[in-house]
Amino acid sequence: MKRLAIALLATAAVSPALAQEHRELGAHEHGVGRLEIAVEGSRIAIGLEAPGADIVGFEHAASSAGDRAALDQAIAVLEKPLELFVLPGGAQCVVTEAAARLVDEEEHEHEAHDDKAHEGEKHADHGHEAQHTEFRANYVLTCASPAALTGIEFAYFKLFPNARELEIRLISEKGAKSFEVGRDAPALDLKGQL
Ligand SMILES: [Zn+2]
Known part of the structure; x- marks a missing residue:
């Protein structure tokens, strides 16, 4: 599967399903983040x-002190999930775990270098010119009154002006569903979804 993912990446044709399984940074679309809940x-x-x-x-x-400060600031903001993804006060949610980090191309290539399929010309096509980074964050919240979880408001878009959209996958006892939330309508209605 990994070999296939790399071969596809070389032709810039990673399918969404495959991308989800083995995400390559170069395959992301600027402006579009992914959120799994x-x-x-x-x-x-x-x-x-x-x-x-x-x-x-x-x-x-x-490369500059300004860049490094921006990254540190971003991590600090990303580690406050309830300020990004605002839940109804009645649900009484608290943050149990929050961790954010920046993943860069080098980390990803390190992993890819172990794969023999990655050598040779495919390697040259692998987009070394275009560097990509991605922020990844993981949170665990505990809500005393989960019945009050009627929706999410995405202050995320206010805090990050370059973000346009979040592709959301919601998993609950009712199964898995996909949503898209954008800057023009930054809310997700959870009534009947959980
Ligand atoms: Zn990028």
Whole structure:
């Protein structure tokens, strides 16, 4: 599967299903992040993947003090999930875990170098010219009154002006559903979904 993913990437034709399984940074679309929300009883696990372009406006290696400050600031903001994804106060959710990090191309290539299929010309086509970074964050929330989880408001778009859209996958006892939430209508109605 990994070999296939790399071969497809070389032709810039990674299918969404495959991309989800083995995400390559070069395959992300600037402006579009992904959010997975899994609700199980009073516990909500959230995973965010967002292009560096969306969060700090650049994906080059931090070369100045200003760049580094922007990255640190972004991580600090990303580690406050309830300020990004605003839940109804009545649900009484608290943050149990929050961790955010920046993933860069080098980390990804390190992993790819182990694969023999990655050598030779495919390697040359692999987009070394275009560097990409992605922020990844994982959260766990605990909500005392999960019945009050009627929706999410995405202050995320206010905090990150370059973000346009979040592709959302919601997993609950009712199954898995996909949504898209954009800057023009930054809310997700959860009534009847959980
Ligand atoms: Zn990028």
